[in-house]
Amino acid sequence: MLPFLLLLLPASLLAAPVERVISLSPHTTELAYAAGLGDKLVAASDYSDYPEAAKSLERVANYRGIKLERIIALKPDLILAWQGGNPPREMTKLEQLGLKIFYSNPKALEDIPQTLEALGQYADAPDQARQAAAVFREKLHQLDARYRQQRPVRYFYQLSASPMITVADNNWPSQVFNHCGGENIFASSKAAYPQVSEEQVVVRQPEVIFGTPHAGTQTGLWQKWDGKLPAVNDQHIYNLEADWLNRPTPRTIKAVEQVCHFLDRVRQDKP
Structure with a gap:
């Protein structure tokens, strides 16, 4: 319940822009770029291949686990993780070290724009995330209107x-x-x-x-x-x-x- 409530709070009460971001799944990498955090990414997971710029990022995670020591050495001020997809034991260790972790696990289509807006609070220009979220919602609304009957x-x-x-x-x-x-x-x-x-x-x-x-x-x-x-x-x-x-x-x-x-x-x- 807490993550949902956090999404409803003003961004100014939640976070400040970050400088070093690590993404531990392909979908959080893609979300980071869409939310305006692409220039902050210093490492990502295997198969983070969209957009093109993501292919050049250092790899610190795959389906077998995460490179815990390397992640710590990179000194991220924000880690983007897939809740249920990244290993909980290693994630707990990162949390115990005081590293900030943003968990993503959308359960509905409407969660995607909400996640974009939540990530946007960490970007230098949150408007990019808000605009991407608005575009997604509008297209989803148009499709719903066309197919609901x-x-x-x-x-x-x-x-x-x-x-x-x-x-x-x-x-x-x-x-x-x-x-x-x-x-x-x-x-x-x-x-x-x-x-x-x-x-x-x-x-x-x-x-x-x-x-x-x-x-x-x-x-x-x-x-x-x-x-x-x-x-x-x-x-x-x-x-x-x-x-x-x-x-x-x-x-x-x-x-x-x-x-x-x-x-x-x-x-x-x-x-």
Whole structure:
């Protein structure tokens, strides 16, 4: 509850501009640039590849953990971390050393502009973050107005192929599909990212199947179900841009637009 309350307080009561920032995940790196902190970044995580300038930053984190000693040696006055994604034990050590940590873990599309504004308080020019947040909200509002009355479309999102993993509702990036009128066939799963079988997908009869290039969606995996699966019968199997979809950043709006476009194709085929 506290992080949400902090977002509601005036920036002047919360923080002053910083000079040395370290980002420990690709999405917080991208958010930092969008919020006007790009020139303050001294290090980032592996796969922090957007914008182009991020590729030249020193790497101090990856999926295996963080380089604790190197982070300390760089003397950051702000660390951007992925709550739930970075190792809690190491993060606790950094906190105990008195280092300031900003945790990011957006749960809804509306959290993205709020996070931008919260990060903007640390920038020399907070207006950049406020403007980026306003643009995101306006585009999201336009998409909501366009698609809120459209009929729901049953979809399956294939996060990976072996094992086959999907996502339940209220877990990222299900919010992207929901905003366009997508109806998740595994919405009620007790697991956040359940492992499923092809047969379970077929039983639920999705009208469209989504994946990303690394998920194996377009490898012909589903073709053997031709005649038994609406998404295959009507050739509604689509790859989405992974970084737009999986990183909660301003570019997420591109993922929403992409998903909405493909769901419209399904509706046009079967009004």
